[in-house]
Amino acid sequence: MKTTMIFAVLLSTANFAAAQTQPSADATVPVTVDNFVRAESDLYFSAVVVKDGAFGKFHHNRELSPLDDQKVIRQNRDTMYSVAVFDLDAGPVTITLPNAGKRFMSMQVITEDQYTPPAIYVPGPHILTRQKVGTRYVLVAIRTLVNPSDQEDVKTVHALQDAVKVSQNGGPGRFEVPKWDPASEKKVREALLVLASTVKDTSRAFGLKGEVDPVQRLIGAASAWGANPPKDATYLNVVPTKNDGTTVYKMKVDHVPVDGFWSVSVYNADGFFQAVSRLKRNGGFNV
Secondary structure, rough: HHHHHHHHHHHHHHHHHHEEEEEEEOOOOOOOOOHHHHHHHHHHHHHHHOOOOOOOOOEEEEOOOOOOOOOOOOOOEEEEEEEEEEHHHHEEEEEEOOOOOOOOOOEEEOOOOOOOOOOEEEOOOEOOHHHHHOOOOOEEEEEEOOOOOOOHHHHHHHHHHHOOOEEOOOOOOOOOOOEEEEHHHHHHHHHHHHHHHHOOOOOOOOOOOOOOOOOHHHHHHOOOOOOOOOOOOOOOOOOOOOOOOOOOOOOOOOOOOOOOOOOOOOOOOOOOOOOOOOOEOOOOOOO
């Protein structure tokens, strides 16, 4: 009898302790420097899944990213985006790209840990697996160059977007990510953005695991999440010496020797586009 009573007390105590440590459904996960990259990735993945409805399938933007709905920090407005999030636990995903000819069309694969292999430009089928990617969820972004002032060119890009094919036996799976605490995530992000203001480029921030600098990768997750690895793009960050909002600067850009495309992007203090004055052509571009 005594043994039975002791066992009952121990069992009750254990159950009480378990109840005390069991998180509630509304509990959030604090964000620190250790999990910030994953939290930031889940934030962007969630935007694609919830706002774009692009889980297990592509959402094609039919126009350039609108200024009043910029989902990703420091994106470009030279290409039309096609985005999707896939659950690789549900099975491998095959994405088939059309032949875009000489037009710039790239497919970028971004893991939840914000590692990204070189972009894919070759038409045809490309297979993504959990083993190859490294995380359960993966975001795929396709960028297709467009001349927005030419309606025929816009129609051509739309046709290329529609020609992208996806197959996943067993898909689409489920989208289940932690409920990250937005306040602590914002606090970490803002601290990292201070460090980002001292970084000249992103050459060591984006790429495959083992190829990037861990500190630069952490900073890049806050300042330029989703950027391409250096093989595919060069991002040069320029902050004027007298960045006081009143000093006038002029930047002249001559011929740029690239086989893809190049652009000058002007962002506000938070890293997003704002309407700017027109550019003038004068042996180059004067901004």
